[in-house]
Amino acid sequence: MVVSFHFRSNSFPSRTHPQAAHVDEQLARLRTSEEASTSSTYSICKRIDNLQELHESLGKLIWLPVTQQALAQGQNKKAVEQLLDGSLRILDLCNISKEALSQMKEGLMEIQSILRRKRGDLSGELTKYLASRKFVKKTFQKVQKPLNFAKDGESLAIFGEAKVVTISLFDSLFSYMSGSNICGKWSLVSKLVSQKRVSCEAQANEFTRVDSEIQSEKTMKIEDVQILVSCIQDLEDGVESLSKSLIKYRISILNTLGQ
Secondary structure, three states: OOOOOOOOOOOOOOOOOHHHHHHHHHHHHHHHHHOOOOOOHHHHHHHHHHHHHHHHHHHHHHOOHHHHHHHHOHHHHHHHHHHHHHHHHHHHHHHHHHHHHHHHHHHHHHHHHHHHHOOOOHHHHHHHHHHHHHHHHHHHHHHHOOHHHHHOOOOOHHHHHHHHHHHHHHHHHHHHHHOOOOOOHHHHHHHHHOOOOOOOOOOOOHHHHHHHHHOOHHHOOHHHHHHHHHHHHHHHHHHHHHHHHHHHHHHHHHHHHHO
8 A cells, every 4th residue: 555645735744755765665565464364473573663664754744844733734634643542552452461461461470470480370360361262362452443434534644644553563463472363454455455365263272272371270380371472571671662652652752733
């Protein structure tokens, strides 16, 4: 998808501007990674890193005098409000992700400790973990339903495109952690457009592997628990860094409007 820089204004930097062209390249790279047929902790963490870099670049783009002039124009007021609302809702997705990851990691570390010491209420901890997983999945399902807000009424096109790929990441992350529909609905749409064969059936990953093993304490492997804890830590670190970049990005917009 080609990024449009239509701003309902002649003052926005053209695609030939180095910073705008750089953002365009980053968006293209993110779409390519989004369209990958498989998901893994590594691939999702890589997308998170790329999104962090994208929002740092958008922050620089915002501070260009010509961009600030365009943002301040009255005709773009509604679009800017949508942009701010979208950034706030994306930060909510960050917080939901961090809370879910932290909750699961805490339960897994208790299980890991019991398995290592070979004593304690393993059955009780497994039951608590499965209950927390069920709650997390329901939360994700509830959050994922309205994620298509990103494409509605966006006139600041380049920022709208950034919002879409960011939300697509969280859709993929939630699906991956839930162990269902790994490709995510945004990736599915892009794949259907390109007529690629897609399988959105539940796929085995670190989360689903441990879920399956918990169903029977006899097959519980401490190695798989350790791997999942490590994956969760990587995802936590990535989402935390992305959250900080998103906060700086939002502050840049607010500061521009406050001048």
